[in-house]
Amino acid sequence: MKLHLTGPSEHLLTSNIQITGSKSESNRSLLLQALYPTISIQNLSNSDDARVMQKGLKISKGEVDIHHAGTAMRFLTGYFASQEGKDVILTGSKRMTERPVKVLVEALRSLGADIEYVNEEGYPPIKIKGKKLTENKVSLPANISSQYISSLLLIAPSLENGIEMELIGKITSVPYIKMTLSLLGQIGVASSFAGNTIKVSSKKQVAPVELVVESDWSSASYFYSIVALCEVGSKIELGSYKKDSLQGDSVLADIYKSFGVETSFQRNKVVLKKERIPKLTILECDLANAPDIAQTIAVTCLGLGMGCELTGLHTLKIKETDRLLAMHAELSKFGAKVQITDRSLLLEPSNGLKSEVAVDTYNDHRMAMAFAPLALKTSFVVNDAEVVSKSYPDFWEDLKKLGFRSKEL
Incomplete structure (x- = not known):
């Protein structure tokens, strides 16, 4: 299944999404x-x-x-x-x-x-x-x-x-x-x-x-990315999460402060709110303890025109695909300048994105979902979009709740 993805017409978002267990x-x-x-x-x-x-x-x-x-x-x-x-x-x-x-x-x-x-x-x-x-x-x-x-x-x-x-x-x-x-x-x-x-x-x-089972923090990462790419004041509530999470990817709450996103916990929900425009030019982050959010962070940086230096990524080469090679190929399609080693990814700051490119997903659910928030900045095609079922079968339906438009090709 190929999906042509376009972001919501309104970039000041407010929504409530329920994500299933980790x-x-x-x-x-x-x-x-x-x-x-x-x-x-x-x-x-x-x-x-x-x-x-x-x-x-x-x-x-x-x-x-x-x-x-x-x-x-x-x-x-x-x-x-x-x-x-x-x-x-x-x-x-x-x-x-x-x-x-x-x-x-x-x-x-x-x-x-x-x-x-x-x-x-x-x-x-x-x-x-x-x-x-x-x-x-x-x-x-x-x-x-x-x-x-x-x-x-x-x-x-x-x-x-x-x-x-x-x-x-x-x-x-x-x-x-x-x-x-x-x-x-x-x-x-x-x-x-x-x-x-x-x-x-x-x-x-x-x-x-x-x-x-607590809801999945890796799945939450895509909504952190969406809020980061939206206007100041945008807010998304996600359930069911807890402050003292067992999941390493809960480090998102700290990392996304660099993108202007603040996290608060209300009962069994986590609330993400875009509080300010980020001032960083390059984000430096060691993801040895949370490598599954590397793709999401790199795409967020691309969408904001920021650069990043992500390290601790040595396990990404033996995931669903070699994620470092895959990210180099797909980020480059949007005009990004990227360098990779066997354990790091360096993205240079950029201005503007190419549109109507086709993102390949390599049988890797995280490739599809990490790039999806970029539809807030430019329209593009996601190849083999059904791959999200590996970890988050409801992903595309939940994006529709936020106003994202997807057309099957």
Whole structure:
């Protein structure tokens, strides 16, 4: 599906949007529920990734196809490896077979897991024969995707001896690790995170407990971008959010002050308001703990004519696409001057944007949604716009509520 996107005729916006649960929290909660059926979940994400996770957890034998869902690939690898009697081949889309899993597989093997590569060494598909894992000491590089680490932490309480994990080097994506440990705490699992060592205790049973999934902060980022690109006085309310969020992307509230957007919390809603015109020329930001909002921030800067230097982006190369290459290509279409390395993006300040270009999305939901707010400044086409269903199926409908106009081509 190709969408021709045009912004609202009125750039002083006021609206109220309800966003479903965080994909990150939902998939963690679903895995814990599979291990401990006494857990119930509220405000579950309606994303493709959460649906794939739910479906995969119900399979005991045969092929488990998780399509584009990287979180499901990492989490299900740990889950199936630790479940006696399960015998599966875990696979996905063509892009998924290009995304490395070796670090996780090696870590699980060190715990006693039985995992083989079906085709290429280090990449899916993988054949997993579930067994009882009795070893409990494991080490991983600290600068890898937090999903590898969380995959092990989530299964840890179900193991006979829990897990003692050593992270080697400088740790990235700390908020996502803390999110996992916080969820474990909510179901009564003891853990500690001191220096580069994480310990999770074993727990055979969990008392009945309800996990309430907070709405997705990554999804909120696109509305932060919209408010930043609107006139002073524009306001959008989003539900359901909390001030003491577990999600690393909640750092948006601080970052977007640089764009003149102030954040306040009212009951279970977060209120975004454009208070002033930004004065910064270049935004410098280390996103090692929140790399998923890099695309949104870069597009916001482009729309405001600002430059940015975003660092800490080394994990973006193994996402749904190589997001650094993709951003270089798509920002350039609008006339932007962009430089990238394997861990950073530098955008020069600019004046004016090219219009009627076609933004490619690379099977990456965040490419479509990050560029959408730019329709406030110029009209353009979004290719494969349906890719948003991976994390936010209602995205285009919610933009219509704000007055954005989209025409299917």
